[in-house]
Amino acid sequence: MDQIKIRDLEVFCNHGVFQEENVLGQKFLVSATLFTNTRKAGLEDELSESIHYGEVSHVITDFMKQHTFKLIETVAEQLARKLLLETRHLEKIQLEIKKPWAPVGLPLDYVSVEITRGWHEAYIALGSNMGDKRAFLDHAVEALGEVEGCQVVRVSEYIETEPYGGVEQDTFLNGALKLRTLLPPEELLQLLQQIEAQAGRERIVRWGPRTLDLDILFYDDAVISTELLTVPHVELQLRSFVLQPLMQLCPYKRHPLLGKTVEELWNALG
Template identity: 55%
Template sequence: MDKIKISNLEVYCHHGVFAEENVLGQKFLVSAVLYTEIEEAAFEDDISKSINYGEVCHYIKELMEKYTFKLLESVAECLASRILMRFPLAKRIKLEIKKPWAPIMLPIETVSVEIEREWHTAYLSIGSNLGDKKDNLDQAIALLNADEYSKVTKISEYITTEPVGGVEQDDFLNAALEVKTLRSPKRLLEIIGVIERQLKRERKVHWGPRTIDLDIIFYDDIVMDTKELTIPHPEMEKRGFVLKPLLEIAPKSIHPIFKKTVVQLLDELDD
């Protein structure tokens, strides 16, 4: 991927742990590498098809002067995410913030924090079988879109499916979502938990009825297994209510463990 680089942009602002830093301020140096595709802009010689690095520099200055943080880590996180949201042609950013006047009472050239952030693609399964099922799904999608770090980019058709697990209950309304997000899997799971609580999801019976159910099925090609979260979602390959909606919006997505597409997984399930 092509790169646009900004090196050592000088900004005077008021970040730091000590009160004096917040009052008096000091110099910071910001460097950024923006990963994008420049071929179209280059052939057409058109700045609107590329990232205007002048606008990026002024936006960095604006953000650093607008907010006050104690930690360089917080400054870097704010800048990286805001730049990616403000400039949609930037797919990924590598950002370094240097603090040459760091008050550590020792001779030092500079200290810095360097991070990389990018847009990720997650696929979610969503379902409801209590109350107004369609409204529950619509509300959950709206709440996901309300999160500034995530945006729903594809929604499958809502389909009716029979419940599984042996608990007598009403049929489900299910769908699949494609979500572009700056959140890590852990942070995305936290937002899902907030949404489920807002829509009064109760976990009284395993496999029981619920107003809303949101699960992360894929997140890029990540494989992870922690106490809180497993990706890809366990046994998704055995669940038609997951695979059928997912087929509509991501038929060629590959299961990172089985190395099979959604089409292949659904064909095997049908067989």
């Protein structure tokens, strides 16, 4: 991805743990690498197809002057979020906040915090087999779309499927959606569980009936295996009620472990 760089933008503002830092203020240096696609702007010589680094520099300056935080970690996190939410064409940002006058009582050039944040692509499975199934799925889609830093890009059709796992219960209504999000995988999982809880989800019987079931199927091309989360979703390739909605959303998405596309997995399932 192409990069636009802003280096050592000087801002005098009031961030720091000590009260005198908040009152008297001090100098900060901000560097930002903006990841975007400059191809169209370069071919058409059109600024609206790129990122206006002058406007971004003013946003950085205004944000840092208008807020006061104890930690430069917080400055970096909140500033990166603001720029990603409000800057057209910005896909990822690498941000460094330098503090040349850090009160440590020792000679140094500066201390700094550097972070990288960006938009991610996730695919979420939707399922319900209790109560008003369609209403539960619609609510989940709406709830995700209302979260700052989450954008529902596309939703599959809902399909009726037989229960999975051998537990006797009502048929399911299943679907999937494509999500653009700033949330890392663990925070996205927490959000999905919160939405499930709002729908009255209870985890009593494995593969048992549920008002709402939300699962992360893919997160970019990440492979995650922790105590709380496994991505790509376990047995995704064996579940027609997962693959069929994905066929509508991303037939050419490649499973990062199996090396096969969703379409190939669907055909192999027969």
